[in-house]
Amino acid sequence: MNHAQAATQFIKDEARTDWHDKALWFVRYKRDIQTKKVPEWEQLRELASQIKANVLSELDSYLIQFEENALKNGVHVHWAKDAHEHNDIILNILKAKGVRKMVKSKSMLTEECHLNPYLIQNGIDVIDTDLGERIIQLRDETPSHIVLPAIHLKKEDVGETFYKYLGSEKGASDPKYLTEVARGHLREQFLTADAALTGVNFAVAETGGFVVCTNEGNADLGAHLAPIHIASMGMEKLIPRQSDLGVFLRLLARNATGQPITTYSSHFLKPNNGQEMHIVIVDNGRSEQLGREDFRKSLYCIRCGACMNTCPVYRRSGGHSYSYTVPGPIGSILSPGIDLKKHSSMPFASTLCGSCTDVCPVKIDIHHQLYKWRQIIAKEGDFPLSKKIMMKVMGFMLSHPKFYRFAGKMARTALPIMPRFMLYNNLNAWGKEREIPQAPKQSFREWYLKNRE
């Protein structure tokens, strides 16, 4: 199913679409209030963008510096060229220690690599401990948003899920009650886990340390209780200096959820006594994207999710209407580089309104990249032949004014006399919910010739 088809399904429930749109717009609204309290907000964005530009231009040396420092801190460093290697490295670490249960805090990278199903197939019990992630894990769904993974669900849906899987009261929808149910359930998991996995929001080259941002403290609980802490990190997550956190931590939560800072910004440097700490640095297509000049900037992304909250198309079609793990505008410029044919409809799921670009905390030119991917997809991707032909015909007509005028005249003559059933039917996508413009008797050119020449 392409994006347009999935979106059509989503919109069929218009009341729910309105609810989804409003829920995400509210996050955007909170973001606006919070960011406008910072007078130097635009300077912070510019600074963050420049730091990321520097990181990407010197990525090889920053990665080596980071590895050296992490090793000095007593951390094991692993390199994974793709999702399979990433999953395999983690399975091997777990197997070597006889781990049976692992708790995980939120990590979009492990979603991207489909780590959970891989480990479960290999006999490891994997428990997501971020509340939203746990809800969708119980429901066997994928996240519909990178920061708010269960934003497609209402509290009633969560009550139903907890009743089914965690034995809570039937019909419960009180958020406080449901949170307590989740808390009780997750405590048990934290206490019985043999390993913990976290993502990485920022990895600091000069120290070899890394920072994980959560609102629930679940990364800390997992990482401090379990004897093994594994951190999965995309190789673009580096920042050069500890002091750069002063830029990025100010931007991230404000832009993501409208909080001044995430409730927990957990800094990890070295393993606790008796504990093992591993970092898996993952490429999985990032080097290739780095080599694409027009799309390199997509790797600046700090995964705040603001482009989803602001996107009028995302808000009205839901994260599951996109074919890639990362949905919305940023997903639509990352995914074609992963699989051009599979994700061909994603860059077209946009009006190119540009709100994503203006909201981006690291100034990725998202809508310009969408435009550029479209050019590539029309040539090499899964692009409908009918559309290709139509564009050729339009290109011919509009560059041959006599044909253009003839077609215009035909349309203006035909429209007023055509019976309604011929104009408004399944072939006319415009006309399903909109009227066709009323055709005037004469074009402007005709008026001009009559009145001015």
Next chain:
Amino acid sequence: MKVGLFVPCYIDQFYPQIAVATLQLLEKHGCEVGFPLNQSCCGQPMANSGCESDSKATAKLFVENFKEFDYIVGAAPSCVGFVQEHYDIIPQTEEVKHVREKIYDITEFLLDILKIEKIDAKFPYKVGLHQSCHAQRGMRMAQSSEINGPAFSKQRQILEMVEGLQFIELDRTDECCGFGGTFCVSEDAVSAKMGKDRVADHERNGAEVITGGDVSCLMHLEGVIRRQNKNIKMVHLVEILNNTSPTP
């Protein structure tokens, strides 16, 4: 000052009164206006659909039509912006560079080139302004709500010169209307939903008239309004500025 009147294809075929208003407005403000008879379109529809190369011939025709003028003016930021931003698809001759540099949307031309300070027009109605994304985030004719900076809007600034015109304020000041070129048919469900939501925002806040600078947005919103039999008029801002607007 010789000004070439650029009449985008939608306006030419479906909204000729907007081109008439643009022409009269320019003449009222002392411009010598020519209308190249062999023009068609800027070429944007194909390019936004991923087929930039199918736009090249149309772009060349555009330059051929307008190369002799001191300025080129159209009442459509989206089309004007396309010429400015995307005419790098054809070789950058002096003529192409000239056209890209000297093309203006009517609002910017009146304010920034002619530097007009008053308009002889009256429109005593409650008006909602739909600022198109291309005007706002493309050409930066208004501050976008995402950016932390001083608020401004050139379209609003010029409409404020009209006697009696009363702005209504929207809940979402700059949400896209959902037209988006071929998006309006390839993603018709989302497109129509966005259009309905945009109209509802204007209606909720008491607009008798919706105006804007881009005909593509207005055509889309008008399609929704007529289907839903709403009592809201849709007019282009040049019709208001030229005092030839239909009234609610």
